[in-house]
Amino acid sequence: MARLIDDCLASGSSAMTLDDAVALIAVRFPICAGIETVALQDADGRILAQDVIAGINLPPFDNSAVDGYAVRHADLAPEGETVLPVRGRIAAGATEAGIAAACAVRIFTGAPMPAGADTVFMQEDVVVDGAQVVLPSGLKRGANRRVAGEDVACGARVLADGHRLTPQDVALAAAVGHHRLDLRRRLRVAVFSTGDEVAEPGAALRPGAIHDSNRVMLVALLRRFGTEVHDLGILRDDAAQLGSRLAECAPSYDLILTSGGVSVGEEDHVRPAIEAVGRLVFWRLRIKPGRPVAMGVIGDTAFVGLPGNPVAAYVTLMFLVRPLIARLAGATVRPPLAIPVRAGFTHAKRAGRREFLRVVLHRTPDGALEAHKCSTHGAAGLASLAASDALAILAEDVTALQAGDIVDVIFHDRLG
Numbered sequence: 001m002a003r004l005i006d007d008c009l010a011s012g013s014s015a016m017t018l019d020d021a022v023a024l025i026a027v028r029f030p031i032c033a034g035i036e037t038v039a040l041q042d043a044d045g046r047i048l049a050q051d052v053i054a055g056i057n058l059p060p061f062d063n064s065a066v067d068g069y070a071v072r073h074a075d076l077a078p079e080g081e082t083v084l085p086v087r088g089r090i091a092a093g094a095t096e097a098g099i100a101a102a103c104a105v106r107i108f109t110g111a112p113m114p115a116g117a118d119t120v121f122m123q124e125d126v127v128v129d130g131a132q133v134v135l136p137s138g139l140k141r142g143a144n145r146r147v148a149g150e151d152v153a154c155g156a157r158v159l160a161d162g163h164r165l166t167p168q169d170v171a172l173a174a175a176v177g178h179h180r181l182d183l184r185r186r187l188r189v190a191v192f193s194t195g196d197e198v199a200e201p202g203a204a205l206r207p208g209a210i211h212d213s214n215r216v217m218l219v220a221l222l223r224r225f226g227t228e229v230h231d232l233g234i235l236r237d238d239a240a241q242l243g244s245r246l247a248e249c250a251p252s253y254d255l256i257l258t259s260g261g262v263s264v265g266e267e268d269h270v271r272p273a274i275e276a277v278g279r280l281v282f283w284r285l286r287i288k289p290g291r292p293v294a295m296g297v298i299g300d301t302a303f304v305g306l307p308g309n310p311v312a313a314y315v316t317l318m319f320l321v322r323p324l325i326a327r328l329a330g331a332t333v334r335p336p337l338a339i340p341v342r343a344g345f346t347h348a349k350r351a352g353r354r355e356f357l358r359v360v361l362h363r364t365p366d367g368a369l370e371a372h373k374c375s376t377h378g379a380a381g382l383a384s385l386a387a388s389d390a391l392a393i394l395a396e397d398v399t400a401l402q403a404g405d406i407v408d409v410i411f412h413d414r415l416g
Helices: 016-028 167-175 213-223 241-250 270-277 309-328 382-385
Strands: 035-039 068-071 082-090 105-108 118-120 127-129 131-137 155-158 180-184 188-194 228-235 255-259 279-281 296-299 301-306 339-343 354-363 371-374 390-392 406-411
Touching: 016 279, 016 309, 068 131, 082 228, 105 131, 131 270, 155 167, 188 213, 188 241, 213 255, 213 309, 228 241, 241 255, 241 270, 241 296, 241 301, 255 279, 255 309, 270 279, 270 301, 270 382, 309 354, 309 382, 354 382, 371 390
Parallel strands: 082 105, 188 228, 188 255, 255 301, 339 371
Antiparallel strands: 035 180, 068 105, 068 118, 082 131, 127 131, 279 296, 296 301, 339 406, 354 371, 354 390, 390 406
16 A cells, blocks of 8 residues: 655655755845934844944043042052042042042042042942041952943944844944944835635634734734834735736835745645746745745845745744845844753654744753643644744754753744
């Protein structure tokens, strides 16, 4: 008896590995986002179009790291306490002053060090006796002094072209003298769903219909990626109309995403539509879930047809479309950080493909993080995707995972 194919997506054509597909993106897709100058207040989450260079030292001048008393270390007794008269007071924002020999100066955090002083005693460590201060022994030269340029030297590159800015980065740019930055324009991304069975969320469902959850999820995730998202609704299962609509809207966008209709069935029209109005770069990946995925171009616009199953759409968006968006936007592509944890489950898989398993994480009595596979793990299991903490990644050469083995997981919040 002939053995039935137990993989519903198997076919005679070869599939590409995820790593090869991501590498191909850099070859086949150029940066398409232009450059605009943006105020720092609006720069968070945007992509730098050129390096940020420090225009000043940070800190700009030697200053005190604490509230206390500035001294010349050479004036301290080699053994025992030192008693010095207090001559002067310097607060943050004051003009730099000097220090007399064998004297201390009252100083506050951030205030410029008086010329000649090199060490600061914390006020908690000294005894004030009228107009003089009693200093304990043992403090090293330079203690509690911040030297000009010790954080960033003037002329240093502090942020690199292609970096996606965080609030911390924006603060750093401000600290070294910038108030505006040259950034990449936000990518314009169009999102469609496909299928006669798909209905708008909230609409009354006719028999055989489902609410469109994919488009809602994709739009939300794309906004987190910093793109300008345009929701263009639902395309029905008609290859000619689908191709015509994609060709019509392509000139207005940098990237078009669809979900559904990319497998091998008679009602899967996305692939032939793209081949009719554009060029297919590849179709099918050696991953699970997410094997049926089409990537191509329509004119000068990148196109990706994602699977219709929600988990497969999520996985391919995160691990294929996310690097594509980074490439188109001129951003540095950084793989999401994988954390090794202990597996609390067993799993068998086919060699030659990468699998992504939804897992929840628990802290065991011995303090270790342990991953447990969600009970529902089919590609349509949207509830388990929402309930999971992370995705466990099983590489192509892995065929079995045993409880107690170490497995890499990527938390969902590291993917946004």
